[in-house]
Amino acid sequence: MIARVFAALIGLAAAFVAHAVEPLPFKDAAEEQRFQHLARELRCLVCQNQNLADSDAGLAKDLRNEVFEQLRAGKSDDEIKSYLVARYSEFVLYDPPLKASTLVLWFGPFVLLAVGGIAVWLTVRRRAAQNPAPTRAAGEEEDW
Structure with missing residues (x-):
């Protein structure tokens, strides 16, 4: 009985962890590293002191997708940051200038x-x- 409850709890915890961040289809490891670097430099707008890489909030997911789409469109890191600053102010930058x-x-x-x-x-x-x-x-x- 206890083993079944324990197994169910482990399965439930694994489901939450697996649901936290959706994997994105990166072209190569360099693109993934660039994305991860940008996600660490950008702040989640609804979380308390978390960056986009660490947050599992809905808005953070949307912003990660926006950053990914702009990466795929060939924009530079500075262009992506400028776009997000224009929309959300400098609060979106984890280290403001x-x-x-x-x-x-x-x-x-x-x-x-x-x-x-x-x-x-x-x-x-x-x-x-x-x-x-x-x-x-x-x-x-x-x-x-």
Whole structure:
């Protein structure tokens, strides 16, 4: 009985894994590598921080098919990315380019870290000034 349930669960899990990503008919290994590289550079628009290669969302599948069709049409990687950016904004790029509009994305975490570090440093200095360390009298010995 337990063996049957276990076998059914394994079969069900295998069906989900097999259904996750449909294989595409690539001409050769170079085309597949190029597709995989592009899919890792493009973000799934509905998932939390996943690229197209890792996502099994419906929109990710549609975008993978769009990238594949454009590859087959002979477009370059930059042309494919430009097309997707025109439709979905730079959010579709996993690593957006460094421009005025993306400065916050690139440098915001470092600015927040610096501001937090300065705030901690000022707080420690202020508390140290309010509570000076006790001083010993001239004749006292240390208890080590």
